[in-house]
Amino acid sequence: MPDKEQIALMGHLMRRAGFGAARQELEERATKSYEATVEELLHPEEKPPIDEDILYRYMPGYEGALGPPINQAEWVYRMVNTERPLEEKLALFWHQLFATGNSKVDNPPEITQQIAMFRRQAFGDFRDLLVELAKNPAMIYWLDNNGNHNGAINENWGRELLELFSMGVGNYSEDDIKDASRAFTGWTIEPKIPRNPLGRFYWNFEYRPEDHDDGEKSFLGHEGRFNGEDIIDIVVKQPATARFLARHLYNFFVADEPQVPSWNINPPNDPDAIDQLVAAYDESDGNLRAMLRVLFNSDFFKNARFAHVKSPAELVVSTVRLAGNFEGPRPGFNSLAFECNYQGQELLNPPSVESWHTGGEWIDGGALVRRVNFAAGLMGDISLPGVKTIISDLKHRGATSPQEFVDGCLDLVGPLDFSEATKSELLDQATEDGGLNWESEAESEKSKQKIGVMLALIGASRDFQFA
Amino acid sequence: MTATKKDPVLVILQLTGANDYLNTIIPYTNGHYHDNRPKVGIPQDKVLPIDDELAFNPNMAPFKQMYDDGKVAIIHGIGFENSPRSHFRAMDIWHTCEPDVVGTEGWVAKLVRDLDPQGENVLKCVNFGQGLPRALALRGVPITSVSNLESYGLMSSVPGVASEQDRTRLMDRFARMYAPAIGTGATMDYLGQTGRDALKGADIIKSAPEKYSSTVEYGDNAIAKYLRDVARVHLADLGTQVFYTSHAPYDTHFNQTPMHTRLWTEVSAAISDFFDDLHEHDAGDNVVMMIFTEFGRRVRDNGTGTDHGAGGGAFIIGDQVKGGMYGSYPSLKPEDLNQGDLDPSYDFRGFYSSVIDQWLGLDPVPIVGGKFEQIQFV
Numbered sequence: 141m142p143d144k145e146q147i148a149l150m151g152h153l154m155r156r157a158g159f160g161a162a163r164q165e166l167e168e169r170a171t172k173s174y175e176a177t178v179e180e181l182l183h184p185e186e187k188p189p190i191d192e193d194i195l196y197r198y199m200p201g202y203e204g205a206l207g208p209p210i211n212q213a214e215w216v217y218r219m220v221n222t223e224r225p226l227e228e229k230l231a232l233f234w235h236q237l238f239a240t241g242n243s244k245v246d247n248p249p250e251i252t253q254q255i256a257m258f259r260r261q262a263f264g265d266f267r268d269l270l271v272e273l274a275k276n277p278a279m280i281y282w283l284d285n286n287g288n289h290n291g292a293i294n295e296n297w298g299r300e301l302l303e304l305f306s307m308g309v310g311n312y313s314e315d316d317i318k319d320a321s322r323a324f325t326g327w328t329i330e331p332k333i334p335r336n337p338l339g340r341f342y343w344n345f346e347y348r349p350e351d352h353d354d355g356e357k358s359f360l361g362h363e364g365r366f367n368g369e370d371i372i373d374i375v376v377k378q379p380a381t382a383r384f385l386a387r388h389l390y391n392f393f394v395a396d397e398p399q400v401p402s403w404n405i406n407p408p409n410d411p412d413a414i415d416q417l418v419a420a421y422d423e424s425d426g427n428l429r430a431m432l433r434v435l436f437n438s439d440f441f442k443n444a445r446f447a448h449v450k451s452p453a454e455l456v457v458s459t460v461r462l463a464g465n466f467e468g469p470r471p472g473f474n475s476l477a478f479e480c481n482y483q484g485q486e487l488l489n490p491p492s493v494e495s496w497h498t499g500g501e502w503i504d505g506g507a508l509v510r511r512v513n514f515a516a517g518l519m520g521d522i523s524l525p526g527v528k529t530i531i532s533d534l535k536h537r538g539a540t541s542p543q544e545f546v547d548g549c550l551d552l553v554g555p556l557d558f559s560e561a562t563k564s565e566l567l568d569q570a571t572e573d574g575g576l577n578w579e580s581e582a583e584s585e586k587s588k589q590k591i592g593v594m595l596a597l598i599g600a601s602r603d604f605q606f607a
Numbered sequence: 608m609t610a611t612k613k614d615p616v617l618v619i620l621q622l623t624g625a626n627d628y629l630n631t632i633i634p635y636t637n638g639h640y641h642d643n644r645p646k647v648g649i650p651q652d653k654v655l656p657i658d659d660e661l662a663f664n665p666n667m668a669p670f671k672q673m674y675d676d677g678k679v680a681i682i683h684g685i686g687f688e689n690s691p692r693s694h695f696r697a698m699d700i701w702h703t704c705e706p707d708v709v710g711t712e713g714w715v716a717k718l719v720r721d722l723d724p725q726g727e728n729v730l731k732c733v734n735f736g737q738g739l740p741r742a743l744a745l746r747g748v749p750i751t752s753v754s755n756l757e758s759y760g761l762m763s764s765v766p767g768v769a770s771e772q773d774r775t776r777l778m779d780r781f782a783r784m785y786a787p788a789i790g791t792g793a794t795m796d797y798l799g800q801t802g803r804d805a806l807k808g809a810d811i812i813k814s815a816p817e818k819y820s821s822t823v824e825y826g827d828n829a830i831a832k833y834l835r836d837v838a839r840v841h842l843a844d845l846g847t848q849v850f851y852t853s854h855a856p857y858d859t860h861f862n863q864t865p866m867h868t869r870l871w872t873e874v875s876a877a878i879s880d881f882f883d884d885l886h887e888h889d890a891g892d893n894v895v896m897m898i899f900t901e902f903g904r905r906v907r908d909n910g911t912g913t914d915h916g917a918g919g920g921a922f923i924i925g926d927q928v929k930g931g932m933y934g935s936y937p938s939l940k941p942e943d944l945n946q947g948d949l950d951p952s953y954d955f956r957g958f959y960s961s962v963i964d965q966w967l968g969l970d971p972v973p974i975v976g977g978k979f980e981q982i983q984f985v
Contacts, residue, residue, distance in 0.1 A: 243856050284860040287910055294909050296860050303693060314946075396794075401696060405708065449794065482754050492624070492694055492858070497741075500794045504739035505729075505805045506752035508798070509761055512781075520765040559795065561788040569780055592767040593777070600762055601784050602798035 142170035148555045149174060152445050155607045156393050157181050157436060158225025160458035162526065163533065163552055178436045182263065182429050184224035190217075198469035204249045204340070211248040212477035212487040215255060219457045220466045220476075226432075230262035231255050232453060233392050235487070238273055238305060239495035240282045242488055250278040250343055251488045266385060266426040267376045270306065274368055277329045277343035283493065286328045288321055290353040295321040300493050302375070310404035311380040312360060319357040323366040326352030376426050379418075386417035386431070393435060395447035396499030413440040446557055446606040449499050452483035454607060455511055459599065462553065463518040464526030483510045503605065512600045519553075520596030522588050531591050535578050542570035549594050558603040566597060613893040615966050618837055618850045618881075619715065620830075621740065622874070622900035624858035625694065628919040628949075629906065630867060632681060632936070635662045639939035643907040647863045661936060666871040669879035677930035678882075680923040680984045682958055684937045686951025690902055690917035694858070697901040702742035704956055704975045715849060716745030717974045718963055722848055729808040732849040733840055735833040743851060746797055749804035756816055756836045760809045782806060815843035823884040830854040831877040838884045841894065848967075857900060863912040878924065895925030895966055899955070905947055906939060918949035921958055923984050927966075933982040954979050 142150075150170040154161040158181070161169070169177045180186065195217065196203040205211035215231075222228045235255060242248055254276050261269040273279055274297070280286050283297035298321030302312050330346040357366045362374055375381055387408055391397040394413065398406045408414045416438060417431055424430035435441055450458070456479050460466045466473070480487055484507045490496055503511075521527060530552045539548040546566045550556045558566075573590045577583040598604060630647065634640045635654045654662035655671045663671045673679050687706050691697050703710025715732065723731040729749040734740070736754065743750045753759055762781060768774055785802035788795065819839040825831040833852040840847055854874050859866050878896065885891035903919030918937050937949035944950065957979035960971035965985040972978055 241856075244858070281861075284912070287861045287912065289910070292910060294860060294912075294914060296914065299692070309693070309696070399711075401699060402711075491855075494694060500797055501739075501744070503794075503798060503801055504734075504743075504752045505750060505801055505808060506734075506739075506754050506759075508801050509759065509805050509809060510754075512761060512802070513763055516762050517764040517766070520767055522767065559788060559791050561786070561791070562784055565780060565784045589767045593765065593773075596762070596765040596767075597777070597780060597784065600781055602795060602802060605798055606794075 142167060144551075144555065146170040146174070148445075148557075149442060150177065151554055152442070153177060153181075153436065154225070155454075155458065156229075156441075156448070158222075158229055159219055159454065160461050160607075161225075162462065162464070162529070175437065178433065181226035181436070182433055184227040184263070187223040189224065190222060195469055199473075205252065206340070207248045208242065208486075208489065209474045209477040209481075211242075211252055212480070213473035214252070215487055216453075216457065216476045216480070217466075217469070217473050219453065220460055220473075221468065227259050227262050230428075231258040232451075233389075234258040234262070234269075236392070236451075236490070236495050236498070237388055238279065239490035239493055240278050240488075241490050241492070245278050245282050247278065247281075247340075247343070248488065249340060250281070253342065254278045255488070263429040263432075264427070266381075266421075266428060267372060269428070270301075270372045270376065271369055273305070274301070274324065274327060274372065275345040277345055280327065280329055280345070281343070285324055288325050288327070290322075290325045290351050293318065293321040293325065293353075297321070297324060301371075304400075304493060304495075306375045306384060307378055307380040308384045308403055309401070311378065316359055319359045319366070320371050322353040322355070322357055323359070323371045324368045326350075327368050382418045382421040382426070383414060385426075386414045386421060389417060389431060389435060390414060391498065393432075393448075394441050395444045396449060399497055399499075399501065400494070410440055413438065416440070446603070448607050449502050449605055450607045451496070451498065451502060452480045452485035452507070452511070453487060455483065455605075456480050456514065458607070459515050459518050462526050463521070463524040464529070465518075465524045479510070479514055483507050483514070508605075511605065515599030515604060516596040519599035520592045522592040527592065527595060530595065531588050534576065534591060535584070535587075538578075540576050540578070542567055542573070542575045545570045545573075545576050545590075545594065549591065549598060553595065553598055556598070556603065558598075558601065562601050562603050566594065569594065569597060614846075614848055615968070616841060616848050616850070616894045617962065617966060618894060618896040619742075619852075620874075620878075620896060620898045621742075621851070621853035622857050622870075622898065623698075623853050623855035624900075625697075625902050625904055625915060626857040626870075626900040626919065627859060627863065627867060627913050628900075628903040629913075630863075631664050631667070631871070632657075632683070632920055633662045633664060634660060634936060634939060636660055637939055639906075639941070643939070645908065646910055647908040647913060657932075661932075664867075664871050666868050667875045670871075670875040673879060673882070673924060674930060678924055678926060678928055679930050680928050680982070681932045682921045682923070682953065682982060683932060683934040684918055684949070684952035685899075685921045685934070685955050685958055686902060686918040686949075687954055687956075688951070690948075690951065692902070692915035692917070694901055694915070699741060701899060701901055701955060702740060702744075704959070711741075711744065713740070713742040713744045714959060714974055715742040715851060716748045716750065718967065718969055719743075719750070719849055720745065720748045721969045721974070722967065726804075728846045729804040730811055730840070730845045730847050732851065733812075733837075733847050735836045735850070735852040740851065740853065746793075747800070749800070749808070751804070751808040751812065753812070753836065756812070756839065759812055761806055778806065811845055812840065812843075815840045815845065818843050821884050821887060823880050823887060825880045825884075826873060826876050828873045828877070830874050831880065834877045834881040835884070838881055841885070842888050842890055859904070860909065860912040860914060863908075882924070892926045895923055895928055895962070897958075897962055898922040898924070899958075903949055906944060906949060907947060916948035917945065918951035921955070923962070927985055929984055933984065957981055 202214040285297040288294040333341040420434040904913035905916040956975040961981040963971035
């Protein structure tokens, strides 16, 4: 039987590398060892993917979903039900980094295809991911590379590739952007098949040599008749790229960093951690699995408990996984998608290519109200399976005193490491309620109600905003 | 200051994505305009002329009507030196008044702090939209951010809590859980303050939709909905002096004409309906609206759209506004362009200063970080 610290560490890993796990799963994983779980997460191919036959049979609208919220609901379904949690978490990571929005693309199935591409490329080389991204039709349309022509460049993709997707501000010149854009001329989308009468067809990448500017280019000190892949080959060898990617991984998986636009000015919170990730990038020629292996096995990761404000998607998905009422296909995923939206993260439609502001900036008056209401509403519902399990575990442990009541709840929901101030409020609540009593049917019913309110308060607390 | 005894109210409307100024206030008799805009230029016979040189976009008829009524000030050539072409960076500069370093404190939040130094009214500033723009970010300044006015409230759906007594107990516990706690870190402090303010704000703002009735029928689109929400909270008389909302996406790199048409059709009508609504309730004379965007777009079109540029325009609208044009329209002559873009002639911080000083009666210098030339728009 693993000890409390091993279970707490496993809870930390599963919150960050996935969307949280129930108590029993944490105990099973901790029994196998931490390192074994990391390897399992890094090799999703050993676990079955989402069974789409079953999913689309129950939810036929999900297949090639034509718009919000159904396309978003389909993704939330995957986040809740996946057996490959890290693969799905990485899809979310890349979506937040390579933010592509339906507000402009206006073709939800294409953005869903882009997310599927993130799943396929999640553990490969960063270079291959960037090449796939450059060829991704939703991205081409989103950043106007279909309007980037030989002799008439549109520099939107060229600029964001460098500024937001690889190196960060301050590491290239305006001339580098122009020549990178020239190198990507001719990278476009095949002529689209009209929607009528047969419905939507997927877009396809097309390279048009006649529209490609094959002239000499100068890019980051290199000279040549570069094409798009040559630009990416140069980009991925830049120290700035390794550093930028390392910092993004750190910010998403380890602990909140300052907002991205300040990165060329503000140093990382933990420069040594970034150095370790950069070294992993260099040693593996930019392999993502290798970087993640170093990250999850590092002390800086293991020690960064509750140092990350949950994104709306993380909060919504991990809370329903805890409540346990969204296993398998069922109606209601639309409302989960809307919930992410109302908390400030409209999946598949980020506000701009600069994506969402993260960390403490997820929180404002409006978002906090939604977060509190959502978590308290689910965790306080004693009819839900995950809540019932917590109740029966508490009963099984024989928790009766107010202290056992509070400690038991925090342990079974997390284990959560709450501030003394919050714990003392919870203890006051439990004391006023007179602890728990399982001696009669009537007393047990009352105890269940008390647990529901306690769990609601835990979900409503500010400590619960952190993962 | 205002002519009435009511507190001045400021509505800020952000056009997100960089609105194309050249196709908003169009130099329709300028040959350079038509030469540079073979694809997205607007033909002379379609525009809504203001004078012999400039005209409104054809989809701005309600906006032009307000201009003709003398209620709209147009500020030409607004921007800043070395304008970055990145949305993120440019918007941050507009939001923080920090062109050289990355600022974290929003200029609007700073003026809200000056309006209400003790943070006594958590509804002093209300944002409508998803998420809070950086202009409103400043630790210690409560801003209420509402995405849906109808459903705004706290811990409203905990199943086991039915009686009013249980609910009150839960709310008390919530308030204590969010009480100031020493040594728990900046984000925890921020969460605590935000939670306490939200609790207070939610209680008060509930009354706004209940009190409201109007004959004005707003359009069925996001900006119309948000401006109606602004009107409902303003009319509820909750002491709100600053409203913030935004409209998007103005990032018209591609296929600009239909997109820009839709955006200006929506926003012109929504603004006009908003002021009609206020006038119907005799509540318009202490309100001005300012409209800005992060930068203008490149003079030459790229085929079907326009790339990021510099130098744009801004607007101030209201009964107390001296309508007309301010500043001079930037030159389109090739030799006057800066990297193919309009050269801004008027620093946006002067625009902000004018509003802060002349409308709100506050000292603009600490808010915008210096002294800048004002326009006399009141």
